[in-house]
Amino acid sequence: MIELLKRPDTVRKAEVGVAAFVYLFLVFFLLTGGLGDTPKYQFDQVRLPFGYYENYLFPNLVRYTVLFGAFLLLHLRVIPRLLRREEVFSHAVFTFLIFLGMGLVLGVADTYRRYYLYGTPLAEDASYSEGAFYGIVFRDSFVDGFILIVMVAVYNILRHLALRLLAEPDSIPPRYRPVTRDGLGALAVWFASLVLLLLAQVPGELVLGWGTIIPTGTALYGLAFFRLIPASLGKKRPPLAYLLRIVLTLVASVVPLFLLLTALSNDAETALGITSFAAVCHLVITAPLAWVLFGRYARGNEELFVLKKELGQTHANVDFLRSQINPHFLFNALNTIYGTAIQEKAERTSEGIEKLGDMMRFMLQENMQEKIPLVREVEYLTNYVSLQKLRTDPNPSIRVQVEIQPPLHPVQIAPMLLIPFVENAFKHGISFREPSHIVISLEVREGTLDFDVHNSRHTRQGSDPEKDHSGIGLPNVRQRLQLLYPGRHELMIRETAREFFVHLTLRLQ
Structure with a gap:
């Protein structure tokens, strides 16, 4: 049932199926005479001729068909849109037209089906006049049309409330959820079919x-x-x-x-x-x-x-592994190595350890948040570039240029959204045998971030273990952008045989 709630079209099809079943049920018993005696005796009482097809079969068939068609129109198109306040005026007019159409068609059919009223005594010495007869027949037909509209509206309101209740199962005690779902479904079917049976005057x-x-x-x-x-x-x-x-x-x-x-x-x-x-x-x-x-x-x-038991065991195993590799132990170890590098005057080594410690702290703390300040993302990116430059700076043929303008106002961004492009640039854009370059620029203007990465490309050697691996960074960041910033980003990636370009525009506010 919950799966059905996620697919409203399936629910509608089920409701239409029930209505169609009731309609075919009525037509079948109408054709086979299973709906009881014909009104012939009422015609005989007032001495009017009775025709089976003219005064019974065809008028009832028209009545059932009109009610079924009006129910489908109201239930599938008109009433749901009125409840959602979509094009209220046009659908209100459409509802009124359906009401008029039902009243007129049912009225015409009932002039044949209830023609015996024309000869029924109105008082001791008078009978219905022609005007009074048509007035009563068409009045009852318009009343039937009005009842159908009201009933369909009430049904849709109750249906909407029931679906909302079932869509939030936490509001129902667990032991009552199965019966609540099944019971509401049965009562909805009962209500809809009972309305059709009443209006069909079975x-x-x-x-x-x-x-x-x-x-x-x-x-x-x-x-x-x-x-x-x-x-x-x-x-x-x-x-x-x-x-x-x-x-x-x-x-x-x-x-x-x-x-x-x-x-x-x-x-x-x-x-x-x-x-x-x-x-x-x-x-x-x-x-x-x-x-x-x-x-x-x-x-x-x-x-x-x-499943809960197995999941609990899995969590216990993960917690055990986490306890074996304690982040505090790693930070303490890095601090010890950092202090040793300072004592030995290994400035580049100590700088690298410091940058790595900052990055690990970011990964453990802020990477788990939904949004972080952009300045923290930029700090992580800067630390990553600085760590890479410790490796590339000794080579004069490698040029790494970073132009980052800090935002004038505080803005938030999803963590680890920019770093995959930079990682990709260092992975594919650096060669210690050929001239290489990486240019990174970031700017925020009026809540919109412009981020560009431009790097050289080099063919990997056959012995490189990463030669046939493109990684998951860029596909992953594309997916994250679609999920986190739908309609609020523009990502352009262009590559040639020797260069790779990335441009990202992101509306942060």
Whole structure:
């Protein structure tokens, strides 16, 4: 269900499928005569001719089709956009046009379907006039159209709230999440289909039966999930114990449900039939479904427990490794070597150790943050360049030029976003046998960073272990830019046989 929430189109397709099922269900029973008696007796009472196709089949077919089409338009296009406040005026006008269209088409169909009203006595010595007949028929048709619009709007609001609730599972206690998801889904299907059945004006027995099965099934499902199945698992034969509890529960619910349905329908025979049918459906469908879904839920919890246990062991192993290589030990060791280099007057060595210590401190502390001050990123970059120049400065054929203008105002940047370009320049742009150059420039103007790296290119020797490895630095930084600064950066990379150019423009504010 959570995966479905991530794909709203799939949810919509499921809802359309339910509506289509109800529509085809009505059409099938209309064609086969399963919706009850035709209104022929009403025509006979007022001595008006009755045509099966003219006064029953075609008007009802038109009614079901119009209601189904209007439901699709309202539910898939109009109401969701109105709730999101998209083009409110045009969609409000469209809703009004749908209302008018439904009222007119249903009204025309009902003039044939309810033509018997024309001969029904209005009073003891009078009958409906032609104007009164059309007024009543079209009034009821427009009322049906209005009810459909209101019901679809209410359904979309409840649906939106339910999806928000399910999208934030932390707001629901863990043990109630499976039943909450399944129960809300069942009630949504029940509500939508019940609205269509009511507006289609199918016989009351069918509406009452459908309106009974889903709520009672949802209640039995919740009871089985939290009480009946857990209580049965400790028995010698859990399935048999569960079946016995289900049967006893259904038997205990028959009398209250029968009395309630009798009060609603005022027909004991109809109430008994619906009660018996619901009990059989729940015994054959709801009870086994609850057992299967509970088993899946239990297996999922067991797998989650195993994964959490393995994850805990992994964390413990990582923490153990971290404790073996303590950063403080490394810093202390560097400080000792640094002090030794000072005593031995090895200035270049001590400078390199100092730069390396600063870089390690940056990697351990600030590299884990989401954003850092740009000046800290520049300090790391400068330390890296200084460390590299200790290696390249003795060679006069290597030229490294850095032009960095510090920002006038404090700005933030994602850490380690610029250094991959500089690392790439030193990796591919330095040769101790050929003239080489690297030019780095950085400038921030009005919250926009301009960063350029220009370096020479050299063919690696066959013995170089890095010859066939391009590294992951540049692809990684491209991906990070797309994720962290979508629509706020421009990266241009150009290369020739002898040179490599990088230009990055980044809006930091």
